[in-house]
Amino acid sequence: MSSPPLVRFAGVQKTYDGLSLVVRSLDLEIQRGEFLSLLGPSGSGKTTTLMMLAGFESPTAGEILLDGAPITKTPPHKRNFGMVFQNYALFPHMTVADNVGYPLTVRKVPKAEIAQRVAKALDMVQLGGKGDRYPAQLSGGQQQRVALARALVFQPQLVLMDEPLGALDKQLREHMQIELKELHRQLGITFVYVTHDQGEALTMSDRVAVFNDGEIQQIDAVERLYETPSNRFVAGFVGDSTLLTATTASANHDACEIVLPSGERLSGINVNHVHPGTSVVASVRPERIEAWFTPPENEGNTIKAAITDVIYFGDHLRLRCAIAGQALATVKLPLSRGEQPVAGQAVWLHIPTPYLRVYA
Numbered sequence: 001m002s003s004p005p006l007v008r009f010a011g012v013q014k015t016y017d018g019l020s021l022v023v024r025s026l027d028l029e030i031q032r033g034e035f036l037s038l039l040g041p042s043g044s045g046k047t048t049t050l051m052m053l054a055g056f057e058s059p060t061a062g063e064i065l066l067d068g069a070p071i072t073k074t075p076p077h078k079r080n081f082g083m084v085f086q087n088y089a090l091f092p093h094m095t096v097a098d099n100v101g102y103p104l105t106v107r108k109v110p111k112a113e114i115a116q117r118v119a120k121a122l123d124m125v126q127l128g129g130k131g132d133r134y135p136a137q138l139s140g141g142q143q144q145r146v147a148l149a150r151a152l153v154f155q156p157q158l159v160l161m162d163e164p165l166g167a168l169d170k171q172l173r174e175h176m177q178i179e180l181k182e183l184h185r186q187l188g189i190t191f192v193y194v195t196h197d198q199g200e201a202l203t204m205s206d207r208v209a210v211f212n213d214g215e216i217q218q219i220d221a222v223e224r225l226y227e228t229p230s231n232r233f234v235a236g237f238v239g240d241s242t243l244l245t246a247t248t249a250s251a252n253h254d255a256c257e258i259v260l261p262s263g264e265r266l267s268g269i270n271v272n273h274v275h276p277g278t279s280v281v282a283s284v285r286p287e288r289i290e291a292w293f294t295p296p297e298n299e300g301n302t303i304k305a306a307i308t309d310v311i312y313f314g315d316h317l318r319l320r321c322a323i324a325g326q327a328l329a330t331v332k333l334p335l336s337r338g339e340q341p342v343a344g345q346a347v348w349l350h351i352p353t354p355y356l357r358v359y360a
Contacts, residue, residue: 004068005029006158006190007053012062014048022048024214026062030158035184035191037201040211041237047162049211050194054160055079066158077106082151082159082189086166089147090135096122096146097131103154121149124183141172148180152187161193165200177203198238202226210234226285230271232359235283242289242329244282248358251276256358258282261325264303268356280358286330288355291319292348293341302350305329307341321347 007030014023023045030036038046051057052064055076064072071079090099098105101118109117122128125145135143144164151159165173181204184191195201201208202222209219210233218230229235236243246258249265256270258280268282296302305321308328319331319341331349333339341347 003032006032006067007192008065008068009049009053010063010065012049012052012059012064014045014052014057015060021060021214023052023059026214026216028209028216028219030190030192033188033190034206035181035193035204037193037195037205037208038211039195039198039201039208039238041196044211045214046194046196046209046211050160050162050192053158053192054081054083080154080156080158082154082156084144084147084151084159084161084164086163090143090150092135094134095131096127096133096135096138099135099146100131100149100153103150107154117153118149121153122146124152125149126179140168141176144168144176148183152183152189156189158190158192161191163195164193166195173200174203180204202238208238210237212237229283229357232281232283235357235359240286240330241283242286242331244284244323244326244329246280246282246358248274248276248278248280251278255353256280258358260303260323262303262323266301266303266351266356267353268351268358269354271357272360274358274360278360280360282356282358284351284356286318287316287332288352289329289331290350290352291331291333291339291341292350293339293345294348296348296350299348301353301356302348305347305349307343307345307347309343310341317341319347321349323349 009026009028012023012026013021015021038049040046048057052059059072063070097118100121101114104114122131125148127145165176177200205222207219207221208225210217212233218234226239235241246260249257249259251270251274253273254270257265257267259265274280303323305323307319308322309320311318316335317333319333321329321331323329
């Protein structure tokens with residue numbers, strides 16, 4: 001039997017103007033010790049969800065439960081959650097050690113214990129020995145680590161993060177993603193992380209909840225989210241996809257055959273259980289398409305295209321291909337293939353049936 005969730009949102013709604021719902025009827029369970037990312041475009045409701053969990057916003061309807069007890073009316077400072085924001089929110093007039101120790105000072109922890117716990121928290125984020133500096137003397141990445149140490153120092157049961165790496169440059173951001181994931185593994189604390197960066201969500205999380213238009217479109221382990229998106233929005237938002245518009249020719253519950261405007265036919269997975277004669281969008285990951293440069297003998301699940309550009313990506317070539325009646329298709333060609341395709345060349349794109357997902 002699975003253990004009860006640490007946090008549960010039950011039928012939570014939020015509106016600011018009484019007309020449009022920023023969050024619609026949200027049911028969400030957050031498990032103890034998991035790293036859950038809330039991912040979605042701007043205005044999708046992910047930050048509002050985090051702010052309601054933190055206590056900075058109140059739900060218009062529904063209930064938020066912590067360990068089975070309602071916390072909807074509990075003020076933020078009594079929820080005992082660590083918070084990390086994009087803008088660090090450090091006190092500029094206080095040293096690093098005083099910034100990190102602030103939550104303990106507020107909680108009236110004895111001075112000697114504060115010093116000990118601050119030193120441990122700074123070691124944890126690799127800033128040992130920098131306690132007497134001021135925030136202005138640190139780089140952006142170091143300041144973000146101070147904010148993280150401050151969120152962890154009082155051993156909260158939940159750490160909430162809102163785009164905490166957004167202000168850092170790409171290399172530092174990627175480095176911090178790996179460090180955060182490792183820190184989470186060591187501490188076993190529940191992390192809830194808001195981001196609009198799908199790469200970040202896939203790199204760090206145990207599970208990801210994809211938001212759009214105030215609703216969770218899919219919540220799943222990262223591999224499942226990437227390999228088996230449950231609708232067109234998730235397929236388009238998480239990772240790269242090549243999309244084909246078509247009509248279903250034949251369909252059963254799990255599989256279907258589609259006809260492209262060119263008359264070519266492909267078979268794929270019938271994700272939304274559509275019926276024959278339906279207009280659909282088929283989606284496939286660019287790395288799942290096999291590019292052949294001579295006409296195949298057996299043309300099953302293969303369409304003809306023409307290469308419009310070849311872009312070098314280091315470990316692979318990205319081909320952009322024109323298919324009759326479709327938007328440009330993207331194909332990833334591993335460098336290990338040793339092929340040197342050029343723009344204007346004909347190419348046959350083979351899409352294995354298990355990787356072509358057909359959406360209503």
